[in-house]
Amino acid sequence: MTATTIGPAAAGAPLARPHRSRLGWAIADTKAVVWRNLTALRRMPQLLVFSTVQPVIFVLMFRYVFGGAITIPGVDYVNYLMPGIFAQTVVFGATQTAIGLAEDLGRGLIERFRSLPMARSAVLAGRTLADLTRNVFVVILMLVVGYLVGFRVQTGLAGLLAGFVVILLFGFSLNWVFACVGLTARDAETAQAMAFPVLAVLVFVSSAFVAVDSMPGWLQPFAEYQPVSVAVDAVRSLMLGGQFHDPARVVGSLLWSAGLIIVFAPLAVRIYRRTA
Numbered sequence: 001m002t003a004t005t006i007g008p009a010a011a012g013a014p015l016a017r018p019h020r021s022r023l024g025w026a027i028a029d030t031k032a033v034v035w036r037n038l039t040a041l042r043r044m045p046q047l048l049v050f051s052t053v054q055p056v057i058f059v060l061m062f063r064y065v066f067g068g069a070i071t072i073p074g075v076d077y078v079n080y081l082m083p084g085i086f087a088q089t090v091v092f093g094a095t096q097t098a099i100g101l102a103e104d105l106g107r108g109l110i111e112r113f114r115s116l117p118m119a120r121s122a123v124l125a126g127r128t129l130a131d132l133t134r135n136v137f138v139v140i141l142m143l144v145v146g147y148l149v150g151f152r153v154q155t156g157l158a159g160l161l162a163g164f165v166v167i168l169l170f171g172f173s174l175n176w177v178f179a180c181v182g183l184t185a186r187d188a189e190t191a192q193a194m195a196f197p198v199l200a201v202l203v204f205v206s207s208a209f210v211a212v213d214s215m216p217g218w219l220q221p222f223a224e225y226q227p228v229s230v231a232v233d234a235v236r237s238l239m240l241g242g243q244f245h246d247p248a249r250v251v252g253s254l255l256w257s258a259g260l261i262i263v264f265a266p267l268a269v270r271i272y273r274r275t276a
Contacts, residue, residue, distance in 0.1 A: 012101045020267055032122070033123055033125070034129045034133070035124050041193050052056055052141055055138065056145055058088060059085055059100060059142065059149060062077075067107055070210060074242075078150045079154070081144075081209065082237045082239075083232050083235035084095075084206075084208030085142055086142060086167045086232075087167060087208055088203050089135070089142055089204075090138075090168065090174065092201060094199070095191070095196065097128060097131050097178045098178040098181040098182035098185065099182065102182045102186060102187050102191035105182075106186065106187050109153070110123070110272075110275060114275075119254065120272060121265075121269050123272065126174075127175075127179065128175040128179060132168060135168055139164065139168065154241050159238045163235040163238040165253065166234050169232060169257045170257045172261070173257040173261045179264070179268040183271045183275055193233065198274045202226060202227070202228045205223050206228040207227070207229040207232050211222050226237045228252075230253045232257055233246060239251055
């Protein structure tokens with residue numbers, strides 16, 4: 001008989017990963033998590049459908065119900081409205097990051113990820129990048145709906161693409177903020193309850209749907225400089241130009257996005273490492 005040698009793998013020892021740099025493994029792990037989250041989204045199309053229904057309803061309501069009562073001098077209201085809708089879409093979409101991570105915690109998936117030899121940042125980067133991919137689809141859909149109800153970009157293709165980059169980067173930065181919420185909340189209902197009041201204030205006390213100067217004087221400073229208003233005004237500057245042209249708002253939005261990522265991405269990774 002021929003003797004059989006039992007190696008480490010046969011003896012139940014963990015397999016060593018092929019040699020690759022830490023950055024290389026972090027990128028590979030992140031791609032795997034992104035694919036896992038996108039596959040889950042594909043298998044639950046109702047989640048994508050319902051995430052698009054709300055923005056479409058807001059477009060139709062503000063265009064045909066409230067739009068007649070709101071006047072913005074020098075511009076058709078639908079053109080003023082749509083940059084606000086883009087912002088609202090990515091802002092409320094950030095709750096899906098919190099809810100998704102809270103659900104993963106509740107099902108024990110985070111603990112399983114923590115037991116694997118994978119980059120700690122990959123779980124969070126994969127979730128936020130998957131949600132960014134979803135935002136790309138939803139914002140494009142909102143653009144199509146906007147064009148159907150009369151929205152027109154005034155600055156050409158370059159302005160449209162630049163506006164998309166600004167708003168998608170802003171949405172990506174908010175995904176990191178609400179990753180911290182999801183890791184703290186521990187269940188989906190709590191995550192949603194924690195996220196919605198903050199997001200509702202940011203969206204509706206902003207320049208998304210009405211001019212800031214129509215608000216009470218004591219509220220205007222907050223509404224003018226909070227991140228949603230800056231992002232909306234930046235998109236208007238890029239897509240509409242004219243009276244809305246304001247490069248400072250574009251720079252301001254990019255700084256807000258970069259600042260949120262710089263602060264909350266490391267914080268989310270730190271909370272993830274401490275999560276039992």
